[in-house]
Amino acid sequence: MLLLLALVAVTGAFAQDNKNIVKEKFHFGNKDQDTVWGYAQVVRVDNVLYVSGTVARNTDSAGISNIYRTIGRSLARFGATLQNVVKETVYTTDMDGLAAVNKWRKAAYKGDYPAATWVQISRLLMPDAKIEIEVVAHLPK
Template structure:
């Protein structure tokens, strides 16, 4: 019986060590998350940022710039910038317009582009949205 209790205590200790610390930011919301839709805009685990999609209702230079300014604000919430982005996922209802106005997107990276996926979809979570971009960023480890 003592061996079983010791084993259970050891399992509980290992489980506790596997928990992660999550820091959250959600558009200056006190709760740091949206409880209605059930998401957070930015979540930081260790030195990684996972940034939920920012959206626009138009795939134009102005609409694309609006999305990337929102993403820039998300990055800045943890002291990061586009130089820290390692992965970008882009979803749009009009991939041809996105290709046409891609320079508006590229300007934010200043020649240092991340791994990227671009997908045309029938619709996004917000019915009026035509573009959504999410990011993963890697922050330098602090000493």
């Protein structure tokens, strides 16, 4: 019983700590978040950056290059680059098209590739978009 009470006390203390997470947000247009859809482009918690999905209408070199430039601008707001990215998730409606432009994706990372997941889906929020990429990056402590 004493062990159970100690576990409950520790769990309760941990839950209270989570309520005090400090979030720094960035969104384009000098805002901290979008209130129409309800998201921020980047949320920083401690030394971790969570970058929302960035979309393109085409899985071609121009589309993929634009996505990584936009992600780069989001990261730069916090002093980071694509070399700080540790996890990438790619959602696409055109996996073959994405595979065809993978050399531009790899070039964006300059040989320092993150853990990555690529998923083919039937549709993105923007009906004419074919690709969306989100990343997680770590800043030095």
